[in-house]
Structures are given as structure tokens and as C-alpha cells.
Amino acid sequence: xxxxxxxxxxxxxxxxxxILLLYYSYGGNTHRxxxxxxKILGCDVQEILTVTPYSGDYNSVVSQGKREVEEGYEPPVxxxxxxxxxxxxxxLGTPVWWYTFAPAVKxxxxxxxxxxxxxxxxxxxxxxxxxTFRDMxxxxxxxxxxxxxxxxxxxxxxxxxxxxxxxxxxEIKEE
Numbered sequence: 501x502x503x504x505x506x507x508x509x510x511x512x513x514x515x516x517x518x519i520l521l522l523y524y525s526y527g528g529n530t531h532r533x534x535x536x537x538x539k540i541l542g543c544d545v546q547e548i549l550t551v552t553p554y555s556g557d558y559n560s561v562v563s564q565g566k567r568e569v570e571e572g573y574e575p576p577v578x579x580x581x582x583x584x585x586x587x588x589x590x591x592l593g594t595p596v597w598w599y600t601f602a603p604a605v606k607x608x609x610x611x612x613x614x615x616x617x618x619x620x621x622x623x624x625x626x627x628x629x630x631x632t633f634r635d636m637x638x639x640x641x642x643x644x645x646x647x648x649x650x651x652x653x654x655x656x657x658x659x660x661x662x663x664x665x666x667x668x669x670x671e672i673k674e675e
Contacts, residue, residue, distance in 0.1 A: 519543035519672070520582055523593030524604045526554060526561065529624045529653045530595045533665065537591060537622070540669045544582055550604050551576040569598040574607040589618045590643075591672065592636065596623050599630020606639070615642035620672055622649040 521538050525531035525547070538545045552575070554561045568575070584590070594601040601609070601623070621636045623629055633648040649668040652659040 518587045519589045519591065520584065520587040521545045521591040521593070522548065522582075522584075522608070523591075524548035524595070524602050524608075525593075525624075526595055526602065527656075529651075529656060529658070530593050532658070533622065533624055533651050534593050536662070536665060537593075537669050540666065541591075541673065543591070544587070546580050546582040548604050548608055549578040551578055565597045565603070568603040569600060572606075573603050574610060575603050577604055577607050584612050587617070589620070589672070589675075591620045591622065592640075593622045593624070594632065594636075596625035596627075596629055596632050599628065600632050600635045601639075609636070609639035613642075614640040617643045618675070619643045619645045620648070620668075621645065622651060622668070624651045624653055626653050626655070 519541060521534055521541070521543050523530050523534040523545075525534070531547070534545065534547075554564065556564075567573075592605070594605040597603065617640070619636070619640050621633055623632045625632075629650045633645075636648070637645040647668075649665065650660070651665065
């Protein structure tokens, strides 16, 4: 009798636990990683888009990004199609900008209520991850922030193996 009840409770938990993959991508690397993760999990996805996209050559955007990070700037972002309040679990992706998350991600992190959510962060970078995950954990106050995944790139060539991304994603499925 109780075995069936446990099975029903387990099935109901799965039915109501919603996962959102929320990410920002400037150059496309974070987008590629996010789409791979989404394909495995079959979860909802929401891209963070700034109202005014970054423009200019790569070096100009890098300089602008550095200034924005140093100043704590939060660029306006476009409204979401998805309501964060309807999700228990958020997979949060960002490129690393000057050793932390991108300013557009900061806008979202500071505007959302993270209480009671589970957050799985991932970050893409071509150098050093810096304090990105520590900063995410601090910004997601009230959330259970899990072990992050650092996805390395050399230009547009992914250095982190697909198998490593798949292992990390499998842990999310198991929880």
C-alpha cells in the first residue's frame, strides 16, 4: 500500500518540478552550451537579451564590458517569455566577463527572488573562471546553489568535453 503511495508522490514531484535554463550569451559560446544542456534535459529555456545589444568590434565590447563590471552596471534587459516564479530549478549560464558573470546576468540576478529555488550555474570562458560561481551564489541569496560547471573555449572551439557536460547534466536529472 505505501509503496504505491511513494510512487504516486514521486511521480507528482516530477510532474510539478519545473526546470528553466536561463542564460546570456554575447559571442555564441554560452548559447551553444545552453542548447546542448537543454537538448538533454528537455527543459524550458529563456535567453537573457539586453535592450540595446553590444555593438562594435570584439576589443570595443571587451573594453565596454570591463567598465560595466567595474562600475556594477546593470543593463536593461528585454522582458522574459517565461515567469521565473513558476520554476523550482534554474540552470543559469553566463560568459565570464572580467572574472565574474556578465552585466546582463547581474541585472536578472538582482531583480529576481531566489528564495527556495535550486540553481545550477555554468559559465563559459576562454581563460580563467575567476570568482564567477562565488559571485553567483552570493547574488542568488536564499537559493540552494549547486556545484557549477566551467566550460572552457579557445575562440569558438569548446575545450571542455561533451562527456563532462553530459555528466553534470545527468546529476541535474537525478536530483
